[in-house]
Amino acid sequence: MKPNFSMRLRVFNLNCWAIPYLSKHRADRVKRLADFLNLESFDLALLQEVWSEQDFQYLRQKLLPTYPSAHYFRSGIIGSGLCVFSKHPIQEFTQHVYTLNGYPYMIHHGDWFCGKAVGLLVLHLSGLVLNAYVTHLHAEYNRQKDIYLAHRVVQAWELAHFIHHTSKKADVVLLCGDLNLHPKDLGCRLLKEWTGLRDAYLETRDFKGSEEGCTMVPDNCYVNQKELQPFPCGIRIDYVLYKAVSGFYISCKTLKTTTGLDPHSGSPLSDHEALMATLCVRHSPPQEDPSSTHGAAENSPLVTVLREALTELDQAVAQARRWATCAGYVIGLGLLLLAVLCSLAAGGGVREVAILLWTPSVGLLLGAGAVYTFHMQEAKGLCKARAELQHVLGRAREAQDLGPESQPALSLGHQEGNRAEDQ
Amino acid sequence: MKPNFSMRLRVFNLNCWAIPYLSKHRADRVKRLADFLNLESFDLALLQEVWSEQDFQYLRQKLLPTYPSAHYFRSGIIGSGLCVFSKHPIQEFTQHVYTLNGYPYMIHHGDWFCGKAVGLLVLHLSGLVLNAYVTHLHAEYNRQKDIYLAHRVVQAWELAHFIHHTSKKADVVLLCGDLNLHPKDLGCRLLKEWTGLRDAYLETRDFKGSEEGCTMVPDNCYVNQKELQPFPCGIRIDYVLYKAVSGFYISCKTLKTTTGLDPHSGSPLSDHEALMATLCVRHSPPQEDPSSTHGAAENSPLVTVLREALTELDQAVAQARRWATCAGYVIGLGLLLLAVLCSLAAGGGVREVAILLWTPSVGLLLGAGAVYTFHMQEAKGLCKARAELQHVLGRAREAQDLGPESQPALSLGHQEGNRAEDQ
Numbered sequence: 001m002k003p004n005f006s007m008r009l010r011v012f013n014l015n016c017w018a019i020p021y022l023s024k025h026r027a028d029r030v031k032r033l034a035d036f037l038n039l040e041s042f043d044l045a046l047l048q049e050v051w052s053e054q055d056f057q058y059l060r061q062k063l064l065p066t067y068p069s070a071h072y073f074r075s076g077i078i079g080s081g082l083c084v085f086s087k088h089p090i091q092e093f094t095q096h097v098y099t100l101n102g103y104p105y106m107i108h109h110g111d112w113f114c115g116k117a118v119g120l121l122v123l124h125l126s127g128l129v130l131n132a133y134v135t136h137l138h139a140e141y142n143r144q145k146d147i148y149l150a151h152r153v154v155q156a157w158e159l160a161h162f163i164h165h166t167s168k169k170a171d172v173v174l175l176c177g178d179l180n181l182h183p184k185d186l187g188c189r190l191l192k193e194w195t196g197l198r199d200a201y202l203e204t205r206d207f208k209g210s211e212e213g214c215t216m217v218p219d220n221c222y223v224n225q226k227e228l229q230p231f232p233c234g235i236r237i238d239y240v241l242y243k244a245v246s247g248f249y250i251s252c253k254t255l256k257t258t259t260g261l262d263p264h265s266g267s268p269l270s271d272h273e274a275l276m277a278t279l280c281v282r283h284s285p286p287q288e289d290p291s292s293t294h295g296a297a298e299n300s301p302l303v304t305v306l307r308e309a310l311t312e313l314d315q316a317v318a319q320a321r322r323w324a325t326c327a328g329y330v331i332g333l334g335l336l337l338l339a340v341l342c343s344l345a346a347g348g349g350v351r352e353v354a355i356l357l358w359t360p361s362v363g364l365l366l367g368a369g370a371v372y373t374f375h376m377q378e379a380k381g382l383c384k385a386r387a388e389l390q391h392v393l394g395r396a397r398e399a400q401d402l403g404p405e406s407q408p409a410l411s412l413g414h415q416e417g418n419r420a421e422d423q
Numbered sequence: 424m425k426p427n428f429s430m431r432l433r434v435f436n437l438n439c440w441a442i443p444y445l446s447k448h449r450a451d452r453v454k455r456l457a458d459f460l461n462l463e464s465f466d467l468a469l470l471q472e473v474w475s476e477q478d479f480q481y482l483r484q485k486l487l488p489t490y491p492s493a494h495y496f497r498s499g500i501i502g503s504g505l506c507v508f509s510k511h512p513i514q515e516f517t518q519h520v521y522t523l524n525g526y527p528y529m530i531h532h533g534d535w536f537c538g539k540a541v542g543l544l545v546l547h548l549s550g551l552v553l554n555a556y557v558t559h560l561h562a563e564y565n566r567q568k569d570i571y572l573a574h575r576v577v578q579a580w581e582l583a584h585f586i587h588h589t590s591k592k593a594d595v596v597l598l599c600g601d602l603n604l605h606p607k608d609l610g611c612r613l614l615k616e617w618t619g620l621r622d623a624y625l626e627t628r629d630f631k632g633s634e635e636g637c638t639m640v641p642d643n644c645y646v647n648q649k650e651l652q653p654f655p656c657g658i659r660i661d662y663v664l665y666k667a668v669s670g671f672y673i674s675c676k677t678l679k680t681t682t683g684l685d686p687h688s689g690s691p692l693s694d695h696e697a698l699m700a701t702l703c704v705r706h707s708p709p710q711e712d713p714s715s716t717h718g719a720a721e722n723s724p725l726v727t728v729l730r731e732a733l734t735e736l737d738q739a740v741a742q743a744r745r746w747a748t749c750a751g752y753v754i755g756l757g758l759l760l761l762a763v764l765c766s767l768a769a770g771g772g773v774r775e776v777a778i779l780l781w782t783p784s785v786g787l788l789l790g791a792g793a794v795y796t797f798h799m800q801e802a803k804g805l806c807k808a809r810a811e812l813q814h815v816l817g818r819a820r821e822a823q824d825l826g827p828e829s830q831p832a833l834s835l836g837h838q839e840g841n842r843a844e845d846q
Contacts, residue, residue, distance in 0.1 A: 073807075074806055075522070362782070380498065384496075384498065
């Protein structure tokens with residue numbers, strides 16, 4: 001590769017809000033999206049909430065001349081909703097389905113059935129290895145009383161962990177998607193601190209679009225205006241994040257968002273705003289990553305955010321165990337009730353009542369069994385993430401004890417440092 | 424790192440068969456295992472079927488002086504059963520839970536509840552990066568009519584894919600575990616062909632232990648003799664597999680198995696035999712991997728095994744959809760029955776019978792709904808794996824079209840080749 005190597009990468013990201021039968025004007029919006037993507041000819045288009053594989057197949061057909069490579073990430077019962085269209089050949093792809101993703105009995109929220117995931121594409125662009133990730137985390141339905149907070153924190157952690165372990169040989173890492181996290185939220189900070197990914201909106205000098213880079217804005221006619229009432233400008237929950245590793249440098253030349261309207265016809269493409277980034281990658285002499293100095297100190301951003309996440313998970317584990325214990329008591333009661341009913345039915349007298357009550361008590365027993373099992377599994381998933389966080393925190397502290405000379409090795413998200421540590 | 428660098432690595436692998444309440448002499452065997460591991464002082468001990476976290480905590484306490492680092496991989500409802508004990512600090516760990524792992528209604532087999540997984544440990548040994556993987560695939564209950572074959576093939580594929588994507592910067596890759604696959608089985612060939620991992624038993628010149636390296640032998644008193652009847656010497660389903668990347672060379676100096684008896688007291692440690700390997704890693708000038716020449720030809724082992732796996736998955740997808748369709752019909756029937764019963768109950772006459780039949784028909788409906796949902800999810804998981812296999816096969820064919828000069832780039836399991844391809 002030439003020392004003056006430089007490459008421009010145009011990226012599109014959109015949560016398409018394409019739920020069959022439920023999302024308004026879905027077919028029309030998907031058609032307009034295809035026209036727009038064909039017209040703009042991005043290098044990569046990363047989409048979320050394409051819930052129907054028929055919609056993906058339609059887009060694939062329409063986009064084939066401009067984007068010859070495409071992939072739909074299948075998972076869960078409904079699907080992950082994630083898909084990608086690429087102008088360049090996709091060399092490899094894989095995915096990770098998040099361990100925790102809401103509750104099956106919250107049917108009206110539906111996230112549990114989707115199998116939310118992160119998808120990875122590996123592209124080789126003029127000798128440069130690009131790992132592009134696309135994801136969609138669990139939705140936030142009530143910010144004041146967010147019962148999914150711990151699940152979203154674990155998802156953000158698993159996302160960071162997946163990127164960390166699969167990007168060790170990548171030159172450039174790109175993450176796009178709907179994180180359902182505001183920029184200062186715990187999950188977002190955890191993701192950024194652990195991976196070293198930078199936020200296109202905060203980094204670029206040339207931003208055009210919605211106020212404060214918001215990706216759900218009140219001007220969008222599909223948005224639930226009531227939900228956005230506490231946020232007059234809207235909220236920023238969709239991101240383009242990136243970093244370069246191993247002697248490359250990446251910057252965001254321009255970032256644009258739609259502003260509640262279709263870029264051409266005036267009607268919006270989705271209830272979310274699209275993000276369009278132009279990134280520039282060039283060779284750079286190996287240098288210490290500025291973020292690699294933040295790992296050691298006890299009050300460094302990484303250590304702080306790890307501690308905060310651990311506190312959150314401790315509470316969530318206790319909560320999951322409380323639910324499992326409650327369900328355990330209900331199982332006990334249900335068994336007792338069944339025994340009583342069986343003896344009543346056998347003894348005659350109120351036989352009819354006993355037989356009638358048999359159904360709800362068996363239902364109660366099965367339901368409580370399912371709730372018990374689910375929350376035990378939830379506790380196990382939370383404990384798994386907690387063990388990973390504790391390990392990373394332990395390593396950060398060990399490094400601190402070794403003194404400042406080990407500083408470059410302490411950026412746990414930067415594998416270059418890890419490699420240097422033992423050599 | 425010095426050019427004459429050389430390192431010896433002693434590895435222990437055992438499926439411990441430690442099922443609380445069910446496995447015979449569990450406490451005694453776990454205690455003897457701990458004594459044996461302490462005495463032998465391996466570099467790494469990788470265990471499967473440690474189903475109880477209490478057993479892990481007991482081992483952790485007893486092994487602490489010899490193996491200061493340990494990790495238990497939590498997953499599913501019961502757990503993955505996987506754990507590791509290491510003489511060297513564990514730098515990082517993560518895990519992947521297999522998408523498909525049997526059927527929830529096969530309660531007597533229980534695999535579905537375990538959350539079978541692959542665990543990864545990253546160790547830094549004298550500047551060398553070692554990725555050690557431990558796994559346990561779905562059991563084979565009936566070799567003649569194996570209803571889990573497709574699930575095990577998908578698990579083997581996901582295992583290979585996980586290793587491929589997470590070991591790109593490793594110098595040495597080690598995989599130990601109970602694959603529940605005979606050496607010539609489709610899943611085993613797929614794993615070896617795609618990752619380039621080599622089998623310690625086939626590679627070593629110094630093997631001591633059970634006949635043909637079997638890891639379940641009739642001499643073991645805990646083994647179900649009836650199941651082993653078709654295999655007089657036993658079966659080989661536990662493995663130590665390895666490869667070196669990026670200018671290192673790895674060989675297996677010695678491999679030992681137990682032979683149905685405890686190495687000291689005479690009573691076996693488990694129903695499986697333990698594997699004990701001494702591996703030697705040394706620097707070697709970069710050379711073409713001998714396995715990198717097998718990617719292109721239409722009849723190469725990789726292409727052949729990919730095609731075989733695709734055929735298997737095609738059948739499994741059809742089967743899963745058939746089950747889902749059947750369940751769909753039952754749902755329809757259940758709804759019809761419910762409607763009839765409701766009208767009978769409302770109309771009087773056979774009201775009592777109608778009310779009595781209400782319970783089983785609701786049960787039928789819910790059961791069929793669960794079966795439908797499960798098999799739709801199964802079909803999605805199978806389609807995901809099929810898409811990945813098709814992509815790899817497509818790339819192998821593209822490479823073939825490019826002619827023999829592209830041969831070094833075609834070993835899809837060897838990321839060195841992939842990198843070279845575009846540079």
